[in-house]
Amino acid sequence: MAVLDIRGLSVGYSTPRGELRALRDVSMMVPEGKIVGIVGESGCGKSTLISAIIRLMAPNARVGAGEVRFQGRDLLAETEAQMRALRGTQISMVFQDPMQTHNPVLTVGRQMMDIQYRERLSRAEKRQRAERMLALVGIPDPEARLNQYPFEFSGGMRQRIAIAMALMAKPALLIADEPTTALDATLEVEIIKRLRELQDEIGCGVLFISHHLGVIAELCDEVVVMYAGEVVETGSVRDVFHAPAHPYTRALLECDPGHIKVKTRVLPTIPGNIPDLVNLPGGCIFADRCERRHAACAARPAMALAGDGQRAACHLITERETA
Amino acid sequence: MTDASLPKPRSELGEILYHLVRDPLGLAGLIIVLAILASAVLAPWIAPYDPIALNVPDRLQGPSAAHLMGTDQLGRDTFSRVIWGGRVALQVALPTIGGAIFFGLLLGMIAGYGPRWLDNLIVLLFDTIRSFPTVMFALAVVALVGPSLNTVILVIMVTSIPTYGRVVRTLTQSLKEAEFITAEKSLGASTPRIMAVHLLPNVLGPLAVLAAMDIPTVVGLEAGLSFLGMGVKPPTPSWGSLLNDGYNLIRNTPWLIIAGGIPLILTTVGFTFLGEALRDVVDPKLRGKGGK
Ligand SMILES: Nc1ncnc2c1ncn2[C@@H]1O[C@H](COP(=O)(O)OP(=O)(O)OP(=O)(O)O)[C@@H](O)[C@H]1O
Ligand code: SF4
Ligand SMILES: [Mg+2]
Numbered sequence: 385m386a387v388l389d390i391r392g393l394s395v396g397y398s399t400p401r402g403e404l405r406a407l408r409d410v411s412m413m414v415p416e417g418k419i420v421g422i423v424g425e426s427g428c429g430k431s432t433l434i435s436a437i438i439r440l441m442a443p444n445a446r447v448g449a450g451e452v453r454f455q456g457r458d459l460l461a462e463t464e465a466q467m468r469a470l471r472g473t474q475i476s477m478v479f480q481d482p483m484q485t486h487n488p489v490l491t492v493g494r495q496m497m498d499i500q501y502r503e504r505l506s507r508a509e510k511r512q513r514a515e516r517m518l519a520l521v522g523i524p525d526p527e528a529r530l531n532q533y534p535f536e537f538s539g540g541m542r543q544r545i546a547i548a549m550a551l552m553a554k555p556a557l558l559i560a561d562e563p564t565t566a567l568d569a570t571l572e573v574e575i576i577k578r579l580r581e582l583q584d585e586i587g588c589g590v591l592f593i594s595h596h597l598g599v600i601a602e603l604c605d606e607v608v609v610m611y612a613g614e615v616v617e618t619g620s621v622r623d624v625f626h627a628p629a630h631p632y633t634r635a636l637l638e639c640d641p642g643h644i645k646v647k648t649r650v651l652p653t654i655p656g657n658i659p660d661l662v663n664l665p666g667g668c669i670f671a672d673r674c675e676r677r678h679a680a681c682a683a684r685p686a687m688a689l690a691g692d693g694q695r696a697a698c699h700l701i702t703e704r705e706t707a
Numbered sequence: 708m709t710d711a712s713l714p715k716p717r718s719e720l721g722e723i724l725y726h727l728v729r730d731p732l733g734l735a736g737l738i739i740v741l742a743i744l745a746s747a748v749l750a751p752w753i754a755p756y757d758p759i760a761l762n763v764p765d766r767l768q769g770p771s772a773a774h775l776m777g778t779d780q781l782g783r784d785t786f787s788r789v790i791w792g793g794r795v796a797l798q799v800a801l802p803t804i805g806g807a808i809f810f811g812l813l814l815g816m817i818a819g820y821g822p823r824w825l826d827n828l829i830v831l832l833f834d835t836i837r838s839f840p841t842v843m844f845a846l847a848v849v850a851l852v853g854p855s856l857n858t859v860i861l862v863i864m865v866t867s868i869p870t871y872g873r874v875v876r877t878l879t880q881s882l883k884e885a886e887f888i889t890a891e892k893s894l895g896a897s898t899p900r901i902m903a904v905h906l907l908p909n910v911l912g913p914l915a916v917l918a919a920m921d922i923p924t925v926v927g928l929e930a931g932l933s934f935l936g937m938g939v940k941p942p943t944p945s946w947g948s949l950l951n952d953g954y955n956l957i958r959n960t961p962w963l964i965i966a967g968g969i970p971l972i973l974t975t976v977g978f979t980f981l982g983e984a985l986r987d988v989v990d991p992k993l994r995g996k997g998g999k
Contacts, residue, residue, distance in 0.1 A: 501900070
């Protein structure tokens with residue numbers, strides 16, 4: 385069964401120009417104990433998707449349609465109190481900028497103990513748990529470190545602390561929004577390795593967002609490729625990266641000179657611009673930039689099976705079968 | 708970074724004190740403030756005479772062994788009146804600042820965190836209060852209900868609330884957008900929890916600095932109102948009424964003005980030093996980084 389199963393999710397933002405349709409009919413899932421990566425250009429709706437999952441959306445956001453099923457329950461139908469009970473226990477999150485994710489005036493120990501407020505444990509036990517978690521994410525001398533303030537840690541250390549806090553309650557789903565983008569390459573590798581180990585141990589599902597194809601290739605089991613608010617391709621990392629079915633995925637991989645072996649820091653750029661999400665063009669969302677555009681592309685393509693478990697939203701797939 | 712010489716974990720308050728006394732400015736401020744507090748608390752034991760006991764034959768004396776700061780026009784011992792006057796000053800300043808902090812925190816956090824319409828309402832309230840000059844407002848209230856210590860406390864408190872409230876509101880507004888607040892929410896923190904555990908400690912430091920700097924103002928205001936005869940009623944010793952007597956009797960003796968002025972200056976200097984030093988110490992990031 386899937387820990388997370390998103391079906392037909394649409395989210396819009398009300399803006400002075402009209403409704404900005406940030407997500408349209410997005411479906412994807414995170415199988416139990418698997419790591420699923422999401423890639424896509426800036427602005428394709430990755431953060432919007434996450435905010436809809438944990439229901440911490442911007443005030444001007446509105447869910448148009450869809451379901452976010454977490455272990456079978458539709459999160460969009462839960463009350464705020466039920467959501468709060470899930471956050472930090474069943475679903476946890478790690479953010480992009482480790483320099484901003486801790487309260488600057490509280491010691492790390494204080495913060496780590498505070499998030500255990502739901503547990504019926506003594507202060508000493510909470511402290512011990514915090515200490516154990518810090519050791520687990522690879523922070524040396526955790527006992528003394530608990531008394532330090534966030535500014536006394538480097539960026540990489542702070543991200544480890546954030547991961548320790550997120551995994552403290554052994555959640556079923558960990559969501560990470562570009563957790564390594566702000567770190568340099570060697571630290572990134574370290575954190576990724578540690579994350580993989582921890583995930584293995586806890587057995588949680590992970591939804592991992594990154595601009596970095598190399599990291600996705602290394603860390604993830606499955607990948608979801610998003611473009612301008614839609615999912616254009618999903619499948620196992622091996623299939624999608626070796627035999628991309630959607631022209632957008634192909635363009636991404638082709639622009640990447642050493643393919644995924646050379647670790648580019650940012651997602652390669654392909655010519656053209658993403659469409660205006662307030663005034664959407666009809667037909668295939670990628671048509672403007674697609675080299676293989678043809679007559680059929682005036683209609684929106686549905687997700688179609690392109691291989692074993694690999695799906696993509698492109699007319700070429702269905703045409704190839706029928707041809 | 709971490710080594711065996713790492714200081715033992717201290718409480719937050721201990722940490723602040725530890726760094727405060729290592730800053731010469733902070734130490735000086737702390738000593739002056741503690742001296743003022745001690746003399747106010749211990750007034751009945753320290754003051755050599757009853758501050759309101761008349762002794763007309765000995766009136767308007769200069770300093771002597773019997774009367775350290777001389778006597779006033781009714782022969783009351785000025786030194787004893789200065790000590791007791793400190794008590795009155797703090798009796799006004801502490802509840803005033805305490806109340807202003809409490810309501811400032813409450814209203815400021817609600818305005819900063821709550822919905823837009825509530826914010827507008829509270830800001831309107833602050834602006835309304837602030838549009839009256841404090842002294843005019845005080846005079847109007849005193850004219851209505853008559854002079855008393857409680858009136859002074861109430862008036863100064865109410866007019867101080869916007870100062871605290873605005874600082875809290877601004878801090879809260881910038882903090883609520885901070886990523887660590889979203890991060891805390893994503894780990895399951897409720898709104899009251901975010902306010903109490905995460906916003907409050909971030910707001911308290913700057914507020915303590917503001918309060919320390921504000922105490923001299925409040926003490927001065929009390930003195931000013933008493934000087935004008937609108938504050939503490941006559942036999943009660945107050946630095947303001949000492950100044951007033953000194954002003955009227957300037958041709959007879961300079962000692963009353965000096966006696967009333969020195970504690971005001973000391974209070975201002977002491978609390979300002981303390982406030983300045985606190986500013987560097989309440990922020991853990993600035994703590995222990997080569998004090999002045
Ligand atoms: N609060 C908001 N109001 C209006 N538009 C928004 C809001 N938040 C995001 N958007 C828009 O929604 C679209 C999707 O944004 P989102 O932040 O989800 O993208 P992203 O994939 O996370 O990008 P990045 O890689 O830069 O983080 C963008 O066009 C963005 O401009
Ligand atoms: S549907 Fe047409 S335009 Fe869209 S990606 Fe496929 S070929 Fe390109
Ligand atoms: Mg984003």
